[in-house]
Amino acid sequence: MRLSTPYYLIDEARMLPAMERIRLVQERSGAKCVLALKCFSSWCAFDFMRQYLVGTTSSSLWETRLGHEKFGGETHGYSVAYADDEIAEVAGYCDKIIFNSLGQLNRLGHHAAGISMGLRLNPGIGHSCSELSNPVCQYSRLGVRAEELPEDIGSRIQGAMIHVNCDNDDLASFCSQLDVIEERFGKLLPHLQWLSFGGGIAFTDEAYPIDDFCRRLREFSQRHSLEIYLEPGEAAVTHSTSLVVKVLDVVENEVPTLVVDAGVETHLLDVLTYGYTPEVDGAEPLARDAKDLGGRAGHVYRICGRTCLAGDHFGNYVFPRPVALGDELRFPNVGGYSMVKKNYFNGIRMPAIYHRNLSGELRLVQQPTYEDFREALTNTHLV
Template identity: 35%
Template sequence: MSTPIYIIEEKKLRRNLTLIADVAAKADIEIILAFKAFALWKTFPIFREYINSTTASSLSEARLAFEEFGALAHTYSPAYTDDEFDEIVRCSSHLTFNSLSQYERFHDRAKGCSLGLRINPEYSEVETLLYNPCAPGTRFGVSADKLPEILPEAIEGFHCHCHCESGADVFQRSLAHIEEKFSRWFPQLKWINFGGGHLMTRKDYDVDLLIQMMKQFHERYPWLKIILEPGSAFAWQTGPLVSHVVDVVEDKGIRTAILDVSFTCHMPDCLEMPYYPEVRFANHIDSESGEHVYRLGGNSCLSGDFMSSWQFDHELEIGEEVIFEDMIHYTTVKTNTFNGISHPAIGMLREDGTLEILRRFCYEDYRNRMD
């Protein structure tokens, strides 16, 4: 295709879903999809073959769960508001409050939902502060020293999130802190949600350790239902973003291949995290000089909309593809139309090899956001 496009590959998606469903069955836990990392709702019929629920953090996500996934959401938000709360309740089976004050303000209106409270274990190994939910001064959750010995009557669960694309070994260390600080309240609960960031579909993830940990947790607290809500794990390495070279420019000996996609618009985590994406048929290097070495530049007017540097095995030509690997999780939900930059199309590569275009974007999509 001549247009840029995100391509989710059905075979790889089903591979991940099969592994996740297998972990859930062997560990006797529920694993649900977090929309904050993946929300391509046209793929939900596939997801429903493997999982039963999703997690939402806004009214729009809760509606997506109810109306498109076909199941009530496990909902958590840092701040529920009066005008949206009743509609969120309508779309939710579980509803977690970020603070005791939010609980006091809204719990009487949450009829029919199993209510939870987010806790802060004050421990996380996430090194990038932008993504660390337990960093000092965090706005997320209640620390143990602020909880009453007897929980509010309607609280049935705890929700804890302190990982980001982490391994089972990290979860093992985090779990020790969670139990040390909060296990004395477990007899008052029915469920515990250990949040997201459990990257169980990554090749080096110790799936057996995760299953063992959850089985042992069940032995210690057999009355507690265990929930995990990863996002990245579902769509991890399920497809690329295909872009094209529009121009090649040079300044001070640095060559930049300008593409028809943008880092700030279409791959924002690359700049925020930051991390260097894998580019097919190219190697990331530290130098900005050398044979066939290019910065890759976006097509927005933001000066910093570029990343350095990749070495190809040939001179890039206008019109040829530059393919960014693993660009489905988080990327597709965080895109924006800054500068009026055209949004890449979204497609699915079916198991039979056919490419189905799920969505193309046009001027009206940009215009209507400004309406």
């Protein structure tokens, strides 16, 4: 059956390798893994994913509630800043709640009485693909530095979260972080029951040295008598989800440009934010900033979206064959930070979301309508 484009397709069979790696890491390291909902919150897949992850971690009240209601297991609540009128509700959903600053902990911590309370720490060292996503950049507001901690902090919290990675596939880099954490927070660690290393660690990649990773985690856990958590987001859904689009027009200029029925800013926002080129099935990606795209074997195209943004540009690619009007193109690795960031800019059709389970059964889980677009910004009620 040919589905109407554009659409996202979440495929459990393609998600399975990452899930199995997550299971393996938990078994060998003793660490627990919770899904980072900020990256992927399409709960149509939660029945499958809860077989491998022990729960969820969140960045807001609504994510916390979603994890509690739709995933179950452990629910970890975190926010850069909780509002006074939401903290009690957040605490009601959580098994563990993590405050970002001493100010928030001091002012709102009493709402978390009876659940395990944590504080985000900033060790001043991390690994990021971009300064935009660097949690330990200059003037960072994310977490508390060692020199800022009061002497009695170990008696006031049960755990901590240290999230300093983004797209980190370098085990040596992660191990050096552990050394710095031990050096800078050595006095605090004996007072804690649990420690989360956050997300951004690419341990589900096939080339990642998973045995050494597990050994290092287990050694750290045993040395400090800590329960360790990891918060995979991208690592949990890598290669699991496609965005399928159709060519609506071919604009002939210096390089033929394929205009598709989706947009970068609307449907793959991180491509625009971080300036990378997403994979396309059956095509070879070229540099985004290439000045000369001619003189190559094959058929070179720019793929662009149909919004009015001049820079609505997915990337430059070489195809082994000509691409024609009506052809479908497939971006095969868009599970992370795509569906959670999609928006109605230009009012173009929002992609449907399909879900295929391990048995191969395909179901439509969301078909956005004009009414969804219409009501997104104005749905008038008397107050």
